[in-house]
Amino acid sequence: MLPKAETLAPYLRQIDETRLYTNHGPLVETFERRLADWMGFEKKTVLSCGSGSMALIGAILALRHRFQRPGNLCLMPTYTFVATAAAAQACGYQCHLVDVDRDSWALDPQVLLQHDRLADTALVIPVAPYGRPVDFQSWQAFTNETGIPVVIDAAACLDWMLTSQVALPATIPVAVSLHTTKSFGCGEGGLLLVQDPDLIMDGFRAINFGFLDSREAVIPGLNGRMSEYHAAVGLAELDSFDSKLSKWHSVAAAYHAAVSQREDTLPGHLWTCPDVSGCYVIYEAASAEDALRAQRRLMECGIDTRFWYGSGIQAHPAYSHLSTDPLTNTHDLAGRLLGLPCYTDLSATDIGRIVKALI
Known part of the structure; x- marks a missing residue:
């Protein structure tokens, strides 16, 4: 169940007053800041997106721009929702499906280090199945050792992250869904979480047609922004979470x-x-x-x-x-x-x- 109309009303009146409806408006900025404060993150570590898929796509495009690693092979678990593969393919990657660990239901970074296609791999997308807690630092160690970019699909993990004071990995973006079906929802939305300020800016460019403070597209991008209306639902959800x-x-x-x-x-x-x-x-x-x-x-x-x-x-x-x-x-x-x-x-x-x- 999402917030009721009476709890949304104060935020909707703010939209009426500002007449700003999208394009990273004041409610979106407030939503990002409040989430960062709650999780104990720095101010510019949370980027809101139009959906969890857009958060994944923004993260992938940001990493591609940063690392420019050759090739298009992406390793990911097959035990996941199809959105994981859809996002990678939308960014031009060829997916290779990997088995998961029997106990964690997820990829094991130590096992993946021995994968026979690792040398050709341009991207890895581990998934947190059903929102199970993720060992972010083990994946950071993996990317440090291999040089392979990693995006973590943590679609259902926000309730864990809001209550655990977890430390984000240094250079790995984490994508979260705010779909109605999740424990914390705003109807439709997503979050890109990353410590690296340059990566968060590239993530913003990726979901803003490649623009940042200019009308020049610096990287390939699309429209993956969160509207003020969805931010209003997110703020009301946060008020009573x-x-x-x-x-x-x-x-x-x-x-x-x-x-x-x-x-x-x-x-x-x-x-x-x-x-x-x-x-x-x-x-x-x-x-x-x-x-x-x-x-x-x-x-x-x-x-x-x-x-x-x-x-x-x-x-x-x-x-x-x-x-x-x-x-x-x-x-x-x-x-x-x-x-x-x-x-x-x-x-x-x-x-x-x-x-x-x-x-």
């Missing part, structure tokens, strides 16, 4: 309480915040067969579920031509990680029904 975060944690606690109250043992593991983003509850079944059985039981009770990343990027017709490594862990995880209902006003009674059907 402590309360919303508490609701996400209450939902997680209610799930675990419902499991503990059952005499039968849950035949799998339940992942909730803070181990994943608050907007997810993930049931990790012991096998793909167990996950499908659980899904059928839930459907019979009128309860919807999702295999959020499907079978991986390579299973989508638009990306089935992409080269891949052997995907043993991806095939295993994709069949076992089942998304359960999760929203801020999900009642304890409904959660009890879900858990009963699951067991």
